[in-house]
Amino acid sequence: xxxxxxxxxxxxxxxxxxxxxxxxxxxxxxxxxxxxxxxxxxxxxxxxxxxxxxxxxxxxxxxxxxxxxxxxxxxxxxxxxxxxxxxxxxxxxxxxxxxxxxxxxxxxxxxxxxxxxxxxxxxxxxxxxxxxxxxxxxxxxxxxxxxxxxxxxxxxxxxxxxxxxxxxxxxxxxxxxxxxxxxxxxxxxxxxxxxxxxxxxxxxxxxxxxxxxxxxxxxxxxxxxxxxxxxxxxxxxxxxxxxxxxxxxxxxxxxxxxxxxxxxxxxxxxxxxxxxxxxxxxxxxxxxxxxxxxxxxxxxxxxxxxxxxxxxxxxxxxxxxxxxxxxxxxxxxxxxxxxxxxxxxxxxxxxxxxxxxxxxx
Amino acid sequence: xxxxxxxxxxxxxxxxxxxxxxxxxxxxxxxxxxxxxxxxxxxxxxxxxxxxxxxxxxxxxxxxxxxxxxxxxxxxxxxxxxxxxxxxxxxxxxxxxxxxxxxxxxxxxxxxxxxxxxxxxxxxxxxxxxxxxxxxxxxxxxxxxxxxxxxxxxxxxxxxxxxxxxxxxxxxxxxxxxxxxxxxxxxxxxxxxxxxxxxxxxxxxxxxxxxxxxxxxxxxxxxxxxxxxxxxxxxxxxxxxxxxxxxxxxxxxxxxxx
Amino acid sequence: xxxxxxxxxxxxxxxxxxxxxxxxxxxxxxxxxxxxxxxxxxxxxxxxxxxxxxxxxxxxxxxxxxxxxxxxxxxxxxxxxxxxxxxxxxxxxxxxxxxxxxxxxxxxxxxxxxxxxxxxxxxxxxxxxxxxxxxxxxxxxxxxxxxxxxxxxxxxxxxxxxxxxxxxxxxxxxxxxxxxxxxxxxxxxxxxx
Numbered sequence: 001x002x003x004x005x006x007x008x009x010x011x012x013x014x015x016x017x018x019x020x021x022x023x024x025x026x027x028x029x030x031x032x033x034x035x036x037x038x039x040x041x042x043x044x045x046x047x048x049x050x051x052x053x054x055x056x057x058x059x060x061x062x063x064x065x066x067x068x069x070x071x072x073x074x075x076x077x078x079x080x081x082x083x084x085x086x087x088x089x090x091x092x093x094x095x096x097x098x099x100x101x102x103x104x105x106x107x108x109x110x111x112x113x114x115x116x117x118x119x120x121x122x123x124x125x126x127x128x129x130x131x132x133x134x135x136x137x138x139x140x141x142x143x144x145x146x147x148x149x150x151x152x153x154x155x156x157x158x159x160x161x162x163x164x165x166x167x168x169x170x171x172x173x174x175x176x177x178x179x180x181x182x183x184x185x186x187x188x189x190x191x192x193x194x195x196x197x198x199x200x201x202x203x204x205x206x207x208x209x210x211x212x213x214x215x216x217x218x219x220x221x222x223x224x225x226x227x228x229x230x231x232x233x234x235x236x237x238x239x240x241x242x243x244x245x246x247x248x249x250x251x252x253x254x255x256x257x258x259x260x261x262x263x264x265x266x267x268x269x270x271x272x273x274x275x276x277x278x279x280x281x282x283x284x285x286x287x288x289x290x291x292x293x294x295x296x297x298x299x300x301x302x303x304x305x306x307x308x309x310x311x312x313x314x315x316x317x318x319x320x321x322x323x324x325x326x327x328x329x330x331x332x333x334x335x336x337x338x339x340x341x342x343x344x345x346x347x348x349x350x351x352x353x354x355x356x357x358x359x360x361x
Numbered sequence: 362x363x364x365x366x367x368x369x370x371x372x373x374x375x376x377x378x379x380x381x382x383x384x385x386x387x388x389x390x391x392x393x394x395x396x397x398x399x400x401x402x403x404x405x406x407x408x409x410x411x412x413x414x415x416x417x418x419x420x421x422x423x424x425x426x427x428x429x430x431x432x433x434x435x436x437x438x439x440x441x442x443x444x445x446x447x448x449x450x451x452x453x454x455x456x457x458x459x460x461x462x463x464x465x466x467x468x469x470x471x472x473x474x475x476x477x478x479x480x481x482x483x484x485x486x487x488x489x490x491x492x493x494x495x496x497x498x499x500x501x502x503x504x505x506x507x508x509x510x511x512x513x514x515x516x517x518x519x520x521x522x523x524x525x526x527x528x529x530x531x532x533x534x535x536x537x538x539x540x541x542x543x544x545x546x547x548x549x550x551x552x553x554x555x556x557x558x559x560x561x562x563x564x565x566x567x568x569x570x571x572x573x574x575x576x577x578x579x580x581x582x583x584x585x586x587x588x589x590x591x592x593x594x595x596x597x598x599x600x601x602x603x604x605x606x607x608x609x610x611x612x613x614x615x616x617x618x619x
Numbered sequence: 620x621x622x623x624x625x626x627x628x629x630x631x632x633x634x635x636x637x638x639x640x641x642x643x644x645x646x647x648x649x650x651x652x653x654x655x656x657x658x659x660x661x662x663x664x665x666x667x668x669x670x671x672x673x674x675x676x677x678x679x680x681x682x683x684x685x686x687x688x689x690x691x692x693x694x695x696x697x698x699x700x701x702x703x704x705x706x707x708x709x710x711x712x713x714x715x716x717x718x719x720x721x722x723x724x725x726x727x728x729x730x731x732x733x734x735x736x737x738x739x740x741x742x743x744x745x746x747x748x749x750x751x752x753x754x755x756x757x758x759x760x761x762x763x764x765x766x767x768x769x770x771x772x773x774x775x776x777x778x779x780x781x782x783x784x785x786x787x788x789x790x791x792x793x794x795x796x797x798x799x800x801x802x803x804x805x806x807x808x809x810x811x812x
Contacts, residue, residue: 010648011648012644012645012654013650030447030448032447033442038660041489056447056448058443058444058447059471060440060443061469061472061473061618062442062469063442064437064470065437065440065469065470065473068433068434068437068440068444069440069441069443069444069447069471070443070444071433071441071444072440072441072442072445072446072447073444073445073447073448073742075431075441076411076443076444076445076448076449076452077445077448077449078448078449080444080448094434094436095437096579098433098434098437102431108402109792121660130639152603161586176660177657177683177684180657180658180660181655181656181657181658181683182644182645182654182655182656182657183644183653183654183655183656184648184652184653184654184655184681202449203431204411204430204431204445204452205411205445205449205451205452206428206429208408209407209408209427210407210408210426210427210428210429211374211376211407212407212427213368214631215534216376216424216426216427216428216429216430218423218424218429218430218431219423219430219431219432220420220423220424220431220432221433221434222420222423222432223433237568243522267682267683268682270679270680270682270683271680271681271682273679273681274681274682275681287397338396345681346682346684347682348681348682348684348685348686349681349682349685350686351686
């Protein structure tokens with residue numbers, strides 16, 4: 001394949017365009033998709049770029065199909081992905097629960113919109129529950145929550161590697177703001193930065209006659225016995241727990257001496273970081289903790305935090321979806337848990353700053 | 362004299378170590394899968410077929426063949442096979458489902474795959490009800506037929522008439538599509554339809570769809586003669602066997618290499 | 620975190636506030652600065668007030684939307700009402716002096732209120748279609764976030780294909796932009812203290 005960029009390229013574009021470029025840079029082979037705002041332009045850019053790089057696209061009849069065709073694509077041994085949002089993400093949970101059961105390296109980009117139901121096409125952080133823990137299972141998935149276009153690029157590339165390395169369905173969780181806003185970033189060929197792209201391999205359709213040259217490759221998600229399912233799942237859970245320390249990512253600053261640590265993810269983290277920066281300059285002992293992966297979380301770091309600091313403030317554009325995940329890990333810690341919930345609306349640095357001041361008064 | 366010396370002839374593509382199979386006595390699935398196995402054998406494509414099955418009784422075929430197989434969700438076999446075919450056009454993809462999966466919960470997938478002319482083969486077993494879940498009404502249930510959700514018989518006034526699935530599919534399928542209905546009552550014909558359907562995929566003509574009239578004595582609560590009466594006489598009154606759509610100008614050149 | 624310039628542009632659909640915002644942000648990016656532009660989108664973009672948020676900085680930019688702008692530009696009566704919420708004591712509020720009946724609704728808490736006759740100037744001295752270029756000049760003049768030359772280059776990049784066919788258009792656009800800078804400067808001169 002021809003090179004996408006000569007080494008590095010500074011760009012200024014929307015987040016949806018960033019995702020399409022990142023998928024190309026990650027050497028994704030095929031996208032399956034169904035229109036829903038605010039992720040549409042991922043398909044728009046992919047369909048324009050794909051033929052130039054010998055890539056494929058299929059517009060399916062709905063998100064169930066987009067998810068299940070993506071499953072077909074990865075089982076055929078191709079790097080396949082899809083993108084969705086809101087009610088589409090709701091439908092996407094059915095195929096993703098199958099991907100979870102079969103340990104399939106699907107990659108799904110979610111651009112969160114308001115919820116529940118149709119709500120707004122604009123923005124929210126209300127798809128955390130669903131993306132991290134959706135489907136009728138245990139949430140054995142990997143979810144990266146990005147906060148900038150650079151991260152959208154970096155983590156979309158990373159998602160393909162993570163998925164194919166660990167074989168858990170992997171999600172890039174963005175939002176409508178990230179989808180539609182334009183900002184500066186640097187595009188690059190992963191190899192030029194020493195990132196080794198993992199080669200996909202087929203589950204089905206390998207060489208040889210099944211039953212003659214090799215056993216048939218047969219995959220199911222149905223089990224007759226409770227114990228059979230239990231054994232399998234506990235094996236998965238063990239695998240998942242083993243990789244957690246490797247996969248979990250976080251970012252934190254100023255927590256060592258902090259009276260208050262502000263916790264948030266995704267684009268809200270930007271408001272938090274700006275607020276903490278201002279408060280620190282004014283001499284207030286404030287820090288931040290930002291989970292980059294929402295599944296799995298960086299458990300030891302969160303435990304340490306909640307055992308050490310006096311107060312924590314969880315800020316999110318949802319009504320407690322992140323807080324629920326954090327509180328579960330923090331159980332037993334001594335930090336007082338405060339919350340700032342703004343379901344479905346953006347949060348500015350000024351608002352976070354004001355809330356923190358109120359707490360510290 | 363024991364009867365152990367007389368073994369039924371299994372298609373080469375069947376997986377021997379999973380026989381006897383898991384279906385109920387008298388079930389139509391093994392008869393359909395025998396015809397399918399024979400068609401695969403005759404075409405010599407065991408090395409490049411991918412077989413997909415649904416939730417519902419069809420899932421019991423997940424280890425039935427010596428074929429690469431994936432068992433999916435209710436009605437989702439069609440998109441999974443579509444996804445595989447789009448990613449690896451050299452593979453021959455068979456989506457095997459029941460009438461609930463194909464005509465009800467996954468009807469959008471079947472119709473859309475037909476409309477897009479996906480180069481896959483969908484095979485649907487019609488036994489006029491949901492069998493795995495205990496015998497509820499399906500889109501294919503005959504008027505007056507008793508099921509667990511129509512205990513006094515299906516009343517078309519409130520639940521409609523049996524879905525003409527073949528007409529539905531053939532009306533949206535493109536020129537290159539092959540659509541036919543066979544029956545376990547005529548295995549020779551069913552096998553030839555299945556073979557033509559696979560050839561249609563191999564020659565990259567278009568979508569192919571076979572409905573097979575099947576039997577479910579367990580849920581029908583019928584004995585052998587009542588079962589055959591239902592399959593041979595009652596079902597064809599609504600579901601006529603035969604080729605409904607064949608590609609214009611025959612099936613063309615079959616691609617031999619994958 | 621360094622100083623970030625925050626700009627809000629509000630107008631009616633078709634007045635070009637989104638393209639002006641996009642061009643300014645892109646020009647800043649070309650200058651090697653951090654830039655972020657987010658449109659209000661959603662159902663409101665059809666027939667409602669169109670609002671664009673731009674931030675330009677030398678370091679990391681915070682949340683895409685903000686509460687108080689350094690420059691807030693309103694191009695219609697509805698836009699004046701809608702955008703007043705982004706005005707603080709350090710905000711320069713620019714509006715088109717041709718908008719009637721908004722005198723009583725201007726955000727009096729603004730650091731500076733600058734009425735500029737952009738619509739009228741476009742009509743009289745240039746062409747109604749370069750109205751948004753005058754506005755762009757006004758924003759560049761009021762903020763100094765990018766040099767006038769880079770703003771021109773950015774316009775050249777966007778409309779160059781049109782200028783090739785009609786070189787006169789280039790001059791028209793660039794002159795309009797310069798006029799926008801002047802209009803703001805003149806308005807600031809007469810600003811009551």
